[in-house]
Amino acid sequence: MSTIDDNKRFVRQFFDAMSQGDVAKLVGAYAEDGSVQTMGNTLISGTFNRDEIAAAADGIFDVFPNGIEFTIKDMVAEGNKVAVEASSSGEHVSGQTYANQYHFLFEIIDGKLKSLKEYLDTEVVTDVLCGGQRPPFGDA
Template identity: 35%
Template sequence: MSLETNKQLVADFFAHFGRKDVQGALDMMTADATWWIGGKPALFPLCGLKTKAEIGELLNSLVPGTKDGLKITPKAMIAEGSKVACEAESYGVLGNGRTYNNEYHFLVEVRDGKIAAVKEYLDTMHTADVLKG
């Protein structure tokens, strides 16, 4: 796939969350896909390496309950080889009424036209604060 095609795949992948379409995003991932969230799992259990099934469970517990979806807007992307680096910002009102507005750096690996791995760097303190409410 071309670098531009890989970048479009990543943009399309994140667009599913704004439509509350977690399954659509999962369908864009390889069967053996992984999702790593930066941070110490002992301090914040959402962090660490997750399988596709585990991240699906996590996303399904958060995204469908948002008021209008969790919009993840890519701000900048750079692609090289099979990887896409993406700076992004999210916005959504969670089921608990709190606004989730985080900033990210995602490193996404593409294989055979699908998402094979995601590495997510974010403000875990903001996430913990919004989820606790």
């Protein structure tokens, strides 16, 4: 099996862990110096290292008492990178349905997630996850 096939399998397992709310598996997928960058200018935007991900992960899943489901729509891989088009759906604690569309770019080095870039609909994030609150313009 090729590295590309291994990386695609890694990404599928990562999305399975997200859909299961498996924080230990998600955090364990990151390299020691791994990070995630959520694009945009929302209250949850920014770049976070593995320790910050571990500290915040339980809280992220807590706002979805019935879970959140991620669906991979398409995946393309080359070298150590995997690009994924995906969607999510879950009921937020506010009673609103959170449904978003994403593009993720995974960089996998030696079987660990070195970096993850998350592009998503920031208006959905603001409306549902952040209760309509926005950071001051330019503070992302």
